[in-house]
Amino acid sequence: MDYDTIIIGGGPGGLAAAYTLADEQRVLVIENHWWGGTCPNFGCDPKKMLYSAVEARDWSARMTGNGLVGIPDISWPRLMAFKRSYTSGIPGGTKTGLNQAGIVTVDGKAQLVDAHTVTVDGQNYTADHIVIATGQTPTMPDIPGVGLLGTSTDFLDLDQLPRTMAFIGGSYVALELANIAATAGAEVHLIVHSDRLLRAFPESAVKTLIGQLKQKRIQIHENVSLTEVKAVGDQVKLIADDFELTVYRAFAAMGRSAVTDLNLDAVGVAYDHKGIHVDNHLKTSVDSIYAIGDVIAKTQPKLTPVSSFEGRYVAQHILGQTDPIQYPVIPTIVFSATKVAQVGVSLDEAKQDVTRYQVVTNNTTPWYTYNRIKDPIAQTTTIVDKTTGHLVGAVVVSTLADEMINAFTGIINQKLSSDAVNRQIYAYPTPISDLSYYY
Ligand SMILES: Cc1cc2nc3c(=O)[nH]c(=O)nc-3n(C[C@H](O)[C@H](O)[C@H](O)COP(=O)(O)OP(=O)(O)OC[C@H]3O[C@@H](n4cnc5c(N)ncnc54)[C@H](O)[C@@H]3O)c2cc1C
C-alpha cells in the first residue's frame, strides 16, 4: 500500500483526522477546491469577519445617547477587504501546515476505484484505510432561472453590496447573511416557503429574533414557494403564485446537500440523499472506508466542531481504539440580529414532561451585564432534571449568547451540580460571573 490512510477532503473533518494520524501513519489528503474546506473559506469564519463590523455598528447604535454620538457606517468594499485579508491566506496556509506535519497533499478531484484505491486525474493511490470527508454544497431549487440565483459563497465574496437583495430560506444561512446585508445598508427580503423560521429552535426564541430582524427593516415573506426566476435588466424577478419581487441579487439559502459523487455505487458504499451511511464507529458499508463530517447522514447537527470531533474519533479508531463514538451535548447558535443558542434537552421536550424537568426563564435585560451594553433583549431558559438536580438544557437569546451557551455546555457535559458551580470564583464582572444566578 502507498499510504496507511487516505483522506478525501481537506475541510475541518479531514484535517482533524489527518493531524491526529500524522505522528504514527503515512497520510495522504486530497482536496479538489480550497484547502481548509467550507468553514474558513466560505462558511463560519468569513461570515464572522463580516460580523466584526456588524456587531460593532450594532453596539455603537445601542450606545448612542449613552456616551456615544453617531452610528458609524459600514463601507462594504473595506469590510470585504478585511474579510479577504483573512481568507486569502487560508488555502495556502492550510496546505503548508499539512506538509510541515509530514502529511502528503494532492490537489484534484478524488474518485474511489475499490475498497483500498483512490484515483485523482488518472493517478491511483492505495491505502489500508480511506476516510471520506467531502462535506456538503448548497442546495439549489429545481425551477426555471435557477442560474440567476447566487449562494452563500457568492454573498460572502461580493465586491459591492447590492441595494436590494433576497435570501430564499428561513434557517441559519438566510438569517445570518440577511442581518449582515441589512446592517450594511441594503434592503433585504427573506422568502420563506412555510410560516416557521428556524424550525430547530424554540418558537418563543425565534419570535424574539424575528422582532429584532424587523427592527433592521428585513422584510419576511412567509408561505412563498418560488416557481421561477427571471432576469429583468440588471435585476432578478422572483416569481411565485400571487407573488413577485424584483431585487438586484437573490441567494439560495435552502440547505446543503452531501457531496457523494465519488463512485460510491461501484465500490458498494451505501448512501442516500441525506449522506453516506455509517455505523457507530463511522465506518461505511465497506470495511476499510470511513466517512465523517457534513457528508454523513446523521442526527447530530452538521457543524465545524462536530466534523472535527468525528475526525479525531475516526483517527483514534483507525489507530486501534475500539469504543463506539459518543457525542457530548452539542450547542447550536444562530448569529443574527441577536444571537439565539441552545444546548441539551430541548424546550419542547422539557415542556412535555413537567414532572421530570424544571424550566426557568429569566428575562435578563435589566441585569447589570446586559444593561451595561444596552442589549435590547436578553433571555435565558434553563432546564434542570429534577431526578438528579442537574442542568440538562439551556436556551439563550442575547448579544452574549455565544459565551453563555458554551458555559452551559461545560456544566451539562461535566454534570456539575449547582453547588459545584457556586464553588467557582469567576472573573467579575463578566457574563459567566452571572452563572450562579441561573443554576
Ligand atoms: C455560510 C455558512 C456559514 C457557516 N457557519 C457555521 C458556524 O458559524 N459554525 C459552525 O460550526 N458551522 C458553520 N457552518 C458549517 C461548517 O462550515 C461545516 O459544518 C464544516 O465546514 C464541515 O466540515 P467538513 O470537513 O465536514 O466539510 P467541508 O468543510 O465542506 O470540507 C469538505 C472538503 O472536501 C472537498 N471535496 C469534496 N469532494 C471532493 C473530492 N471528490 N475530492 C477531493 N476533495 C473533495 C471540498 O472541496 C471541501 O474542501 C457554516 C456553513 C456555511 C455554508
Ligand SMILES: NC(=O)c1ccc[n+]([C@@H]2O[C@H](COP(=O)([O-])OP(=O)(O)OC[C@H]3O[C@@H](n4cnc5c(N)ncnc54)[C@H](O)[C@@H]3O)[C@@H](O)[C@H]2O)c1
Ligand atoms: N451558525 C451556524 O452554526 C451555521 C451557520 C450557517 C450554516 N450552518 C450549517 O449549514 C447548513 C445549511 O444551513 P441552511 O440555513 O442553508 O439550511 P438548513 O438546512 O438549516 O435549512 C434549510 C432552510 O431552507 C428552507 N427550504 C428548504 N427547501 C426550500 C424550498 N424549496 N424553498 C424555500 N425554502 C426552502 C427550509 O425551510 C429551511 O428554512 C446547516 O447544516 C447548518 O448547520 C450553520
